[in-house]
Amino acid sequence: PQTTGLLYPRESETREVRSLDGIWNFVQSDQYNVTQGIRERWYKDDLSKVRKTIPMPVPASYNDIGEDAGLRDHVGTVWYDRRFFIPKYWLKEKRVWIRFGSVHYDAIVWVNGVQVVKHEIGHLPFEAEISNNVLYGKENLITVLCDNALLQTTIPQGSISEKPTDNGVTLIQSYTFDFFNYAGIHRSVVLYTTPKLYIEDVTVKTDLADKNGSVHYEVKVNGDKGNWLTYVKVNLRSKEGDIVASHKSGPELKGTLKVENVKPWWPYLMHPEYGYLYNLEISLCNDEQEDIDIYRLKVGIRTLAWDKSSFRINGEKVYLRGFGRHEDSDIRGKGLDLALITKDFNLIKWIGANAYRTSHYPYSEESMQFADENGIMIIDECPSVDTDNFGQALLDKHKSSIEQLIHRDRNHPSVVMWSIANEPRTKSLSADSYFEKVANFTRSLDPTRPVTAALNAAADEDKAGKHLDIISFNRYNGWYRNPGRLDMIIRNVMDEAKLWNKLHNKPVLMSEYGADTVAGLHLLPAFIWSEEYQATLFSKHFKAFDNLRKVGWFIGEFVWNFADFKTEQSYTRVGGNKKGIFTRNRQPKAAAHLLRKRYFGLCQEL
Template identity: 65%
Template structure:
């Protein structure tokens, strides 16, 4: 239970808070002004990687941080705190990103804060990026968020635990410093995923604003995962979808490549897909042309992806190299202009089940593992590679081969670790102990699970 206390004389402030008890005003303030769960589509969102055609720059580190008054959650918007450095409006403190903000300081009012907080920092954009398209990508902000670049709103997103991004090429100043501002709201209501309630409780000399919920873990908040800038060419690979099958000793890797062009123009493109083993040897290749860039790469003597302790070479991952290029009009020029190159890891495995067994690669598997949490001391739900490494070492030490992401989507980096370590994942959306049902909540549940499936569909470790 998060508690935010406000003490003082019984005057206008108390009247405001008691009136807000009907819904803390967040039913209208937060729900209408910030997000509604449908702003971010499931288009693109490939995990950022560098290549011959792409650059990436993390904005992790120390950011400036301001806590809004819980009794006045929209003050920052009214006063346009996003229009300049936060320090121009209020004193700021340093806050690490990625991390929950709750346990970093010794200030109980920050730990138990109910409402909005603000982050900002400056970053440099090189002139060389001016000919590229530049995206900003957040791994996770809990719960609601709004993002501005140089005072211009570029992005809104609801749901913690899931990534979101926006093309910010048009608002950047190249060869100069730029400013990014993030509003983060941790309030949970009956129409959020997960649910919660905000009530006002009278106390001596004032009231306390209380966030309640029925789930059994703390409502950590903040910028929980990495913030990253990445560049792509003007014509780029927007998405890649992979499905796999085993046919004898062959691995069949079915792929679909989506470009940034519309279907009529995309007909002039082709995608070349190569599969490389761990030694870097090309073991399969295929080329797709036309408006729909899809096909299959066949790998002879394939090494399937196996769970830990089910095979001596568990967690085997191939590298998949996707090259987007223009189709050549000349037989003597088999390759046209190369637009974009993207690389990702793929594992080849099959899933099926019957009345008695769950089968991976045709073999029955018994799940041995845990329900985990991402929580840790000081960092809260902030991404930490040292802790992630320790957790996976402990899983293997105890002989586990699986865990469920109780009770929300874990980081993309956690999914990558699971792929490499051969740990099976039961992937969960952030819905716990639902109390009341509504059409709004249903639509948000649909949006949340759609974003989760879109993010994790290519991971061989995700089996449910």
């Protein structure tokens, strides 16, 4: 997997970006003949010449586009293709790239019948240079094979079994995680160009001292430098566009920009000016030519620090208030939807939250940019859910998912923690060394952010907590535990949080709590599944949190979930998981109004 390059595709004076989003042609493979397309080389020509294709939107999950359960529940491979033009003038002085925001779970991409890239693990971008594969001034063909199969060595894990049906047999994909295994080309596909000698990668780290900020940058370039001495000129611009700092690097292409009277990046409502971003403008030059390549990156200047009892941004203690979420909506499934992201951020701000966890996988790069702009702190989670059967192959893939995630997101000021797993089975002995390795690997890649995981084993049986910097725990008091009992919550939440802290002497946050709630179901006295029950269950948790906040090391509360979402079919799920404070259509349940009061109240207090 790629752990260099992959800069978010942006236009500039030297770069062009063209979208390949739109309607593609689509073929579902026969479940029992998944390799047929490869054997018969369907990528050599239009899919429509070998099979009847159907129209499929990109980006979107394919599962809910049809009206056929066979497509929704498909296990194995599907094919996409479309044609596109490459202008003739791109041939001169340009490199041409193809980039996918994410394809779930496995993908192989061919351009004009030649394989150009292969990628495994959904929710993460990948790209390939296709300068030598495309026809200039002509039409070209792109073909994508996507496989949704989850096995014991994939991230997340699953298993496939064969079951008899009324007409024969079928393959069933099972998994223990609680969200639908949507698949397809989930995020945008773009063609973009760079010059032959180009900026391949940029890393920034920031610091603050009194009123001064600094931005350390490091640039990687790729391509033939010739005999010229290469350097970068870097400008840091304010939001208003004024240059506030400049630097000219030596041939090592790195340096530090000093910013006087800095405007730090603050979380939402922690400061009147939250989410402040500078614009870092990088120009690649040599002794002969300036502006060989230009790339711009938004930068938030902030520091993070943590110890046994606190988590601080810019030296100030932060209390995180937010939720776990999903990328999920009607029809599109996990497909990128800018209307949805924009609406969600409006709702996040309406409710007064300052954080969320990207449960249970990396979210779109576009949503990370929104988080930067809005001062929303992100606990950035890799796609490891319910991890079990710890082995070397799984460990390698788990590390790869973290490496790719950190590579993609390391420059976002909004990312304040890495979550290396959700509800791993950490009771088992083998979880100990497994999570020691995963946590240390994460720290070795990024020592500037704390490592956490959302744990749900009993605190005194868990083997992973000791390897983390911050303990996050998920617990469903009044739901999976003592359903219907609203009178045991305060004590249980407090006891558990205290136990985690006592065992590890680290900051603790509650990463999940909640209750399934059917919007419009009212039952008094509060009864499970009703709006009254969800609201009362929340208010009990608030009491526990208020008591815990007095002790200092309790640093955050996260409701499960922001919105209702689709899951696998099960008798515990009514049309999906209904623990949202918003419905799947983003309308508030009663508890949303209560949460809004609390979250705004919390930020006034602080």
